[in-house]
Amino acid sequence: MAKHIFVTGGVVSSLGKGITAASLGRLLKGRGYRVTMQKADPYLNVDPGTMSPFQHGEVFVTEDGYESDLDLGHYERFIDENLTRSSNFTSGAIYQELISRERAGDFLGGTVQVIPHVTDAIKERFRRVEEEAGADVVITELGGTVGDIESQAFVEAIRQFRNEKGRDDCVLIHVSLVPYIAAAHEVKTKPTQHSVRELRSLGLQPDFIVCRSDHEVDASIRAKIASFCDVPADHVFENSDCPSIYDVPAHLAAQGFDEKVCERLGLEPRACHMEGWYAFTDAMHAANARADVTRISVVGKYTQLPDAYLSVIEALHHSGVLFGRHVDIRLVDGEALDEKNVEAVLGDSDGILVPGGFGLRGIEGKICAVRRAREERVPYLGVCLGLQVAVCEFARDVCGLPGASSAEFDPDTPHPVIDIMADQATVTEKGGTMRLGAYPCRLEPGTLAAEAYGEPLVWERHRHRYEVSNAYRERLAAAGLRISGLSPDGRLVEMVELPEDVHPWFVASQAHPEFKSRPDRPAPLFREFVRAAIAHHEGRDRHDVEPVEGE
Structure with a gap:
């Protein structure tokens, strides 16, 4: 049976x-245990799919097509495992499930209550992810803050799950703020004391406390x-801000955090093999120490909140580290971009990327950015909407x-060169109804996309309702837009690009390859885009830009 960490x-x-x-x-995982992770969110939305990125950051998409909390992206990048729809659930999903069952008569006329029905449904989600993943350890994060009325269930x-499973098989870790008060020149413990008291009043005693602060929290x-807080002194750890x-992971490991957790759960403290992870962080710091930077402009509409493009930003950083370069990512508001200021805003960009998004706002600015990249031969990567605006620009200015x-x-x-997908035309409900999850793409031999992936058939995650209109496909191709990736049945355009004799590197994907990027394995299209941006910055041929291991 799996051990559970909350x-x-x-x-x-x-x-x-x-x-x-x-x-x-x-x-x-470095100690050889099979690990899976889960996020429980107390808000009443059924899932994050219809929530504004301004409120919630990006919507992360799992391999099996679930629109999830962005923390699942962090989980996947850290533990290097593909998570599923069982790895994220909300109060809204729990209530929706129970109400549907009540309407179907599953409770035989009984009164449906928070206890036991809601709590039982939550516990079933804890068990489900354990069974599906076949993991040794399940780590579940509870969203929000202890004391919130919405998180009480x-x-x-x-509390019930820990009593049923046994305290030897469950661990509770409480992460709490230890603020630094500048006027007093000291950190304060009282907020954490109150927070733990609130937790204990609800029947839970933490096994470990992790102190978050922007200053070191010393041993005293x-x-x-x-x-x-009635916790052993060697079970309190500090997690001050890291670069x-x-x-x-290294900061916590240096304090013996994982070793103590293993001890508390009765897990064998196997040797911890983190060599690959630490090699990445060493390379990351070496890259960031370079004075010379490669500038990449991300042209979107949620630029006030970087978390809206979290996976894109991380995929760019992963790629920069691979080549030993510091990538300076600048978020550009597409709504404020036009032909009058495009040179001033994007003139020193070594690469231009248009990420996914929805709605009309900022579209003309994004098209303007595409035109700049195409005409000035600046490396370009389009992601989802970034493919669609690239096709619109090409249709207008070339076709x-x-x-x-x-x-x-x-x-x-x-000229609707981008139109709604046939199977989406009659869909009226929002939330979980788009083309979601991993779909196959067959790549055209000899294309930049095929070169990036190195294989003829690839799977990437999608999140969209619109696609390139097949009514315009031949006209676009005749004008020079290369269709470099199609669905295996040939119906859907998945990737487009410009030939190398026209542009050094211009590729767009209807999918979201950033979701599968890992620190030590950057997403192929992001990797090659950053390679091309480095070459543009340094005035080199992109084939001469090698990963740091090859230098």
């Missing part, structure tokens, strides 16, 4: 519970927290189709 948060949200949990997962479910402060989230656009943005366009 991670809760105190004082404020956005403390880094997910990174703490993912770091522990990485360390336990989840806390109670954890940790001892004080241990004393007030990168990828440094957190001579004025007003060409997407039917999503302009239902009255004379």
Whole structure:
């Protein structure tokens, strides 16, 4: 039977519970244990799919087509495992399931209540992910903050689950803020004391406390927290700010965090093999120390919140580290971009990327960015919407189709070069109804896409309703746009590019390859895009830009 680790948060949200949990997962996997992870979110949305990125950051998509919390992206990148729809659930999903069962008569007329029905449904989700993953250790992060009224059922479910499974098989880690008060020149433990008291009032005693702070939390402060919170002194750890989230596993391991967790769970403290991870972080710091930077502009519409493009940003950083270069990522508001300022805004870009998105806002600025990349031979990568605006720009300016656009943005366009997918035309409900998850793509031999992947058939994750219109496919191809990837049945355009004799590197994908990027294995299209951007910056042929291992 799997061991379960629950991670809760105190004082404020956005403390880094997910990174703490993912770091522990990485360390336990380094010790040879099979690890899976899960996020329980107390909000009432059924899933994050219809939530604004301004509120919730990016929507991460799993291999099996679930629209999930962005923390699952961190989990996948840290533990290097593909997670599933069982790895994320919300209060909304729990209530929707119970109400559907009640309407179907499953409760035989009985009163449906928070206890036991809601808590039982939550506990069933804890068991489900354990059974499906076949893991030795399941790490579950509870979203939000202890004390929130919306999370009470989840806390109670954890309490019941721990009693049923046995305390030797369950561990509770509480991540809490230890703020630094500048006027007093000291960190304060009182918020953590109150947070743990709140947790204990709900029937849960933490086994470990992780102190989050922007200052070091020394041994005396940790001892004080241990004393007030009834936790062994060697079970209180500090997690002060690190240069990168990828440094957190080493920071926690140096304090013996994973070793103590293994001891508490009765797991054999096997040797921890983190050589590959530490080789990546060493290379990352070496790359970031370079004074010379490669500038990549990401042209979107959610630029006030970098988490809206979290996986894109991480995939670019992974690729930069591979080549030993520091990638300077600049978020550019597509809504503020036009022909008058495009030179000033994008003139020194070594690469231009248009990520996914929905809606009309900022579209003309993104098309303007594509035109800049195409005409000035600046490396370009389009992701999902980035493919669609690239096709619109090419149709207008190369094919001579004025007003060409997407039917999503302009239902009255004379040339809907991007149109709704046939199987989406009658879909009216929002949330989980798009083309979602991993789909196959057959690559055209001799293309940049085929060179990047090195194999003829690839699978990438999708999240869209619109596609390149087949009515315009021949005209686009005749004008020079190369269709480099199709669905195996030939119906759907999955990738397009410009020939190398026209442009050094211009590729766009209808999929989201950033979701599968890993620190030590950057997504192929991102890897080659960054290679081309480095070559553009250094005035070299891209084939001469080698990974640091080959230098």
